[in-house]
Amino acid sequence: EAQVTQNPRYLITVTGKKLTVTCSQNMNHEYMSWYRQDPGLGLRQIYYSMNVEVTDKGDVPEGYKVSRKEKRNFPLILESPSPNQTSLYFCASSFSRHKETQYFGPGTRLLVL
Amino acid sequence: DAKTTQPPSMDCAEGRAANLPCNHSTISGNEYVYWYRQIHSQGPQYIIHGLKNNETNEMASLIITEDRKSSTLILPHATLRDTAVYYCIVRVATNTGNQFYFGTGTSLTVIP
Numbered sequence: 001e002a003q004v005t006q007n008p009r010y011l012i013t014v015t016g017k018k019l020t021v022t023c024s025q026n027m028n029h030e031y032m033s034w035y036r037q038d039p040g041l042g043l044r045q046i047y048y049s050m051n052v053e054v055t056d057k058g059d060v061p062e063g064y065k066v067s068r069k070e071k072r073n074f075p076l077i078l079e080s081p082s083p084n085q086t087s088l089y090f091c092a093s094s095f096s097r098h099k100e101t102q103y104f105g106p107g108t109r110l111l112v113l
Numbered sequence: 114d115a116k117t118t119q120p121p122s123m124d125c126a127e128g129r130a131a132n133l134p135c136n137h138s139t140i141s142g143n144e145y146v147y148w149y150r151q152i153h154s155q156g157p158q159y160i161i162h163g164l165k166n167n168e169t170n171e172m173a174s175l176i177i178t179e180d181r182k183s184s185t186l187i188l189p190h191a192t193l194r195d196t197a198v199y200y201c202i203v204r205v206a207t208n209t210g211n212q213f214y215f216g217t218g219t220s221l222t223v224i225p
Contacts, residue, residue, distance in 0.1 A: 004156075031210060042200060042215040043157065049210065056209035090156055102149075102213075104156025 002027045004105035006091050012111045013081055021076045021108050023091030031094045032074040033058070033102065034066065036087040043090065049074055081112045116140070116203040117216035124222050125195075131188040133219050135201030138182040146177060147202040147213070148186045150195075157200060160186065191223045 004025045013019055023032065033048040035058075045058030049068040063085055065077040074093075078085060088109050092102040118136045125131040137146060145164050149157040161168055161175045163184070168175045174187040188195055198218040205212045 033210075033213070035213075035215075037154075040217060042217045043213075044215065045213050048212070054209060056207065058212055059214065088154060092156070101159040102157075104158070106156055107154060109154075 002103070004091055004093055004103050006089075006105040006108050008108060009106065010109050012113065014113050015082055016080050019078050019081060019110075021078075021089060021091075021110070023074045023076065023105060024072050025093040025103070026072065027093065027095070027103070028071065029093035029103075030071070030096045031102075032068070033092045034064070034074070034076050035090045035092065036060065036085075037090065037107075038087050046076070046089075081110075083112050086110060086112045115216065116214040117201045119199075119201050119216045119219045121217070122220040122222070124224055125188075125191045127193060127223050127225050128190055131191040131195065131221055131223070133186040133188075133199050133201075133221065134183065135186070135216065136183045137201070137203055140181050140203055141205075142181075143206060145204040146175070146181075146184050147204055148173070148175065148199060149202060149215075150197040150199045151218070152197045160199075162204070191221075193223050193225065195221065196223045197221060 007022045034046040035043040037043045044060045047066040049055040091105040094102045147162040148160040151157045163175045177184045200218045201216045203214045
């Protein structure tokens with residue numbers, strides 16, 4: 001089944017403890033992206049990647065890192081999480097930057113205490 | 114500043130057309146308008162997109178004004194399953210990919 005998977009789906013952590021949220025797609029998509037969703041703010045793009053080893057900042061990249069060493073994986077790294085990073089996170093992918101349909105993962109709900 | 118503005122909520126009777134407006138007055142000539150919807154807290158689902166011409170697919174129609182400062186998403190015959198939050202989005206192409214700017218969304222409730 002074609003899909004975008006994220007792990008973990010739910011995570012409670014404490015301030016300053018490094019964490020990684022994984023994202024993987026099995027559709028051979030070139031383009032991948034991370035978003036966060038907060039009440040009243042809609043979705044905001046954190047980072048995106050056009051292909052392996054090509055990444056760039058979105059609208060709200062502060063406090064996050066990403067890497068794209070393989071085409072199928074695009075992990076989101078929080079080196080020192082803070083409570084303001086408590087949010088719902090979505091990973092998305094599309095065949096290329098020119099293809100209109102982004103496929104979204106199921107979301108990861110993160111609580112930073 | 115937000116690139117898109119949408120009404121926070123709308124109701125529509127089942128079987129009628131749902132018309133969801135979006136303002137994007139600062140849009141540039143090569144920036145696309147996209148619409149996605151989200152049911153509960155699931156991942157958003159693509160609906161339609163356009164640049165300047167009106168577009169139609171099996172899900173919806175997109176009407177973009179001639180000056181491109183606003184658009185309307187039309188669901189021709191709304192069903193209860195169309196109850197969702199609808200996001201109007203501006204896509205900005207960069208040298209390294211695409212940046213997507215989501216609006217705050219319109220919560221559409223389809224009423225039986």
